[in-house]
Amino acid sequence: MNKYCKNTCxxxxxxxxxxxxxxxxxxxxxxxxxxxxxxxxxxxxxxxTYCKNTCxxxAxxxxxxxxxxxxxxDQPCKxxxxxxxxxxxxxxxxPQIQEYCKNTCxxxxxxxxxxxxxxxxxxxxxxxxxxxxxxxxxxKQYMQYAxxxxxxxxxx
Numbered sequence: 001m002n003k004y005c006k007n008t009c010x011x012x013x014x015x016x017x018x019x020x021x022x023x024x025x026x027x028x029x030x031x032x033x034x035x036x037x038x039x040x041x042x043x044x045x046x047x048x049t050y051c052k053n054t055c056x057x058x059a060x061x062x063x064x065x066x067x068x069x070x071x072x073x074d075q076p077c078k079x080x081x082x083x084x085x086x087x088x089x090x091x092x093x094x095p096q097i098q099e100y101c102k103n104t105c106x107x108x109x110x111x112x113x114x115x116x117x118x119x120x121x122x123x124x125x126x127x128x129x130x131x132x133x134x135x136x137x138x139x140k141q142y143m144q145y146a147x148x149x150x151x152x153x154x155x156x
Contacts (some may be wrong), residue, residue, distance in 0.1 A: 039054055084105075086123055
């Protein structure tokens with residue numbers, strides 16, 4: 001841009017300006033009608049002189065306020081590895097498993113990713129099917145969490 005548009009970029013000594021002389025006014029307005037075409041050049045002295053409103057240099061600009069950015073929805077909590085269910089028994093003791101398998105380990109702080117299918121998180125659920133409805137509450141809760149398909153406790 002500096003090579004081909006030296007005048008527009010304010011890099012010329014004295015030459016014809018691409019933006020016409022600004023009229024002297026008390027209002028903070030643009031002195032040229034084509035300021036929007038050169039808004040990318042607002043850092044140049046000529047734009048700062050002749051296009052104050054467009055460049056946002058007025059004390060109280062007549063430009064409409066910039067739109068506020070759209071809020072980004074929270075990302076669903078997902079596992080960072082595909083084989084997390086193979087390591088569900090290490091959720092309480094292995095920091096790496098806790099880091100990469102947040103959903104599988106039940107460590108999500110945001111909503112978990114919605115799953116179309118209800119799958120067991122552990123690979124050996126069939127071996128412990130008796131714990132799905134045991135009187136040992138801790139074993140029962142673990143099985144219902146790690147083996148919802150086997151225990152028949154999938155959310156509806």
